[in-house]
Amino acid sequence: MNFSTSSEHSAEICRVSLDAVRDTLYVLNGKWKLPIIISLTEQGPQRFAALQRILGDITPKILSKELKDLELNEFITREVFPTKPVTVVYSITPYSASVKDIISAMREWGLQHKQRLLNSSRKKGAAAAGIPAEVTA
Amino acid sequence: MNFSTSSEHSAEICRVSLDAVRDTLYVLNGKWKLPIIISLTEQGPQRFAALQRILGDITPKILSKELKDLELNEFITREVFPTKPVTVVYSITPYSASVKDIISAMREWGLQHKQRLLNSSRKKGAAAAGIPAEVTA
DNA sequence: TACACCAGTATCCTTTAGAATACTAGTATC
DNA sequence: GATACTAGTATTCTAAAGGATACTGGTGTA
Numbered sequence: 001m002n003f004s005t006s007s008e009h010s011a012e013i014c015r016v017s018l019d020a021v022r023d024t025l026y027v028l029n030g031k032w033k034l035p036i037i038i039s040l041t042e043q044g045p046q047r048f049a050a051l052q053r054i055l056g057d058i059t060p061k062i063l064s065k066e067l068k069d070l071e072l073n074e075f076i077t078r079e080v081f082p083t084k085p086v087t088v089v090y091s092i093t094p095y096s097a098s099v100k101d102i103i104s105a106m107r108e109w110g111l112q113h114k115q116r117l118l119n120s121s122r123k124k125g126a127a128a129a130g131i132p133a134e135v136t137a
Numbered sequence: 138m139n140f141s142t143s144s145e146h147s148a149e150i151c152r153v154s155l156d157a158v159r160d161t162l163y164v165l166n167g168k169w170k171l172p173i174i175i176s177l178t179e180q181g182p183q184r185f186a187a188l189q190r191i192l193g194d195i196t197p198k199i200l201s202k203e204l205k206d207l208e209l210n211e212f213i214t215r216e217v218f219p220t221k222p223v224t225v226v227y228s229i230t231p232y233s234a235s236v237k238d239i240i241s242a243m244r245e246w247g248l249q250h251k252q253r254l255l256n257s258s259r260k261k262g263a264a265a266a267g268i269p270a271e272v273t274a
Numbered sequence: 275t276a277c278a279c280c281a282g283t284a285t286c287c288t289t290t291a292g293a294a295t296a297c298t299a300g301t302a303t304c
Numbered sequence: 305g306a307t308a309c310t311a312g313t314a315t316t317c318t319a320a321a322g323g324a325t326a327c328t329g330g331t332g333t334a
Contacts, residue, residue, distance in 0.1 A: 010179050010180055010181075011180065011191075013179055014175065014176060014179040014180050014191065016248075017175050017179060017240070017244050018172050018175055018176070018191075018192075019247070020243070020244045020245075020246075020247030020248045020251070021171055021172065021175060021240065021243045021244055021247055022168075022172065022247070023247040023250055023251055024243040024244075024246050024247040024250065025168065025171070025243070027250065029291095030291070030292090031159075031162065031291080031292080032292095034158055034162070035155050035158065035159065038151065038154050038155055038158060039151060039155070042147050042150055042151040042154060043147055043148060043151050044147075047310085047311085048310080048311050048312070049309085049310070049311075049312095054148075054151065054155075055155075057293090058292090058293095059292075059293060059294075059295095060311080060312060060313080061292085061293085061294095061312085061313075061314085061315095062291085062292060062293080063312090064311085064312060064313080065292095083310095084300070084301055084302085084310095085299085085300055085301060085302090085309075085310040085311075086300090086310070086311070087310080087311090088310085088311060088312085098246060098249065099246060101242040101245070101246070102239065102242040102243055102246055103154070103158065105238040105239040105242045106157070106158045106161040106162070106239055107154050107157045107158055107161075108157075108238070109157075109161050109235060109236060109238070109239055110156070110157030110158055110159070110160040110161040111153075111157045112235065113160055113161065113164065114157070114160055166321095167321070167322085168321085168322080169322095184280085184281085185280080185281050185282070186279080186280065186281075186282095194323090195322095195323095196322075196323060196324075196325095197281075197282060197283080198282085198283075198284085198322085198323085198324095199321085199322060199323075200282090201281085201282060201283080202321095202322095220280095221330075221331055221332085222279075222280045222281075222329090222330060222331055222332090223280075223281070223330095224280080224281090225280085225281060225282085
């Protein structure tokens with residue numbers, strides 16, 4: 001019995017896809033990188049404390065680490081203004097635009113997913129899978 | 138000094154985006170969910186051991202857990218055939234097509250990213266940021 | 275008879291992400 | 305003088321992700 005439709009050709013394409021997606025996951029890993037990019041894209045340049053407010057429940061340690069990562073990968077820039085006390089402003093770089101497609105695909109999917117869950121829980125009245133607690137609260 | 142371009146309007150849009158992307162990250166979390174969907178999409182239905190070979194270095198424990206998660210979220214189906222020994226085949230559901238845009242956006246980005254790293258290391262001869270060790274090896 | 279394959283499970287372990295809490299120095303405000 | 309804000313850092317902790325290794329029972333093959 002042959003359960004597989006694989007061929008050498010599709011296997012090669014598959015390897016390329018897996019590699020590329022893995023690289024992307026490696027760079028955009030964790031809970032916060034995309035949300036930070038989204039915040040700076042949609043709300044404009046922001047200071048440290050303002051970002052913390054927008055993102056909600058991120059601790060300064062994590063925010064600091066994530067911002068450094070993003071700066072290293074050239075997604076954002078960090079500017080220090082010599083006010084008293086100092087003002088530090090984070091902005092997205094033009095390069096950040098390259099993840100626009102990823103973000104909008106994920107945004108669309110997330111919206112559809114929530115709608116789907118609402119529909120299925122209306123029908124089944126069940127606790128749905130794949131949904132954080134607060135969404136059903 | 139006003140460093141921010143934010144308004145109530147953009148703040149609201151931002152909240153919606155953050156929420157939606159967070160939901161998506163919640164469902165597609167971890168290292169393996171997207172790679173498994175990609176494998177089953179591009180290589181067709183596969184058995185457990187075959188999937189393990191395609192994915193490379195995933196242990197049976199992790200693969201088993203990820204497959205259960207994906208089945209719960211209706212991304213894949215699991216069929217058991219009464220051969221001796223039993224044959225178990227995993228296939229993507231039509232619903233999996235809904236993440237097609239996410240995957241292709243991530244695939245494109247990953248390919249561009251690798252190219253960018255190659256270019257910049259050609260120029261600077263430096264160890265680049267944001268790249269797993271094996272890529273530079 | 276010895277071995278390998280199948281689809282996992284069981285157990286143990288390490289690594290990492292991320293949360294909680296407390297703290298810094300310089301200034302402005304009450 | 306006490307407090308709060310600035311942009312973080314330091315320390316400690318827990319929970320989760322994921323890897324390593326060994327094992328199962330039933331079968332087919334050398």
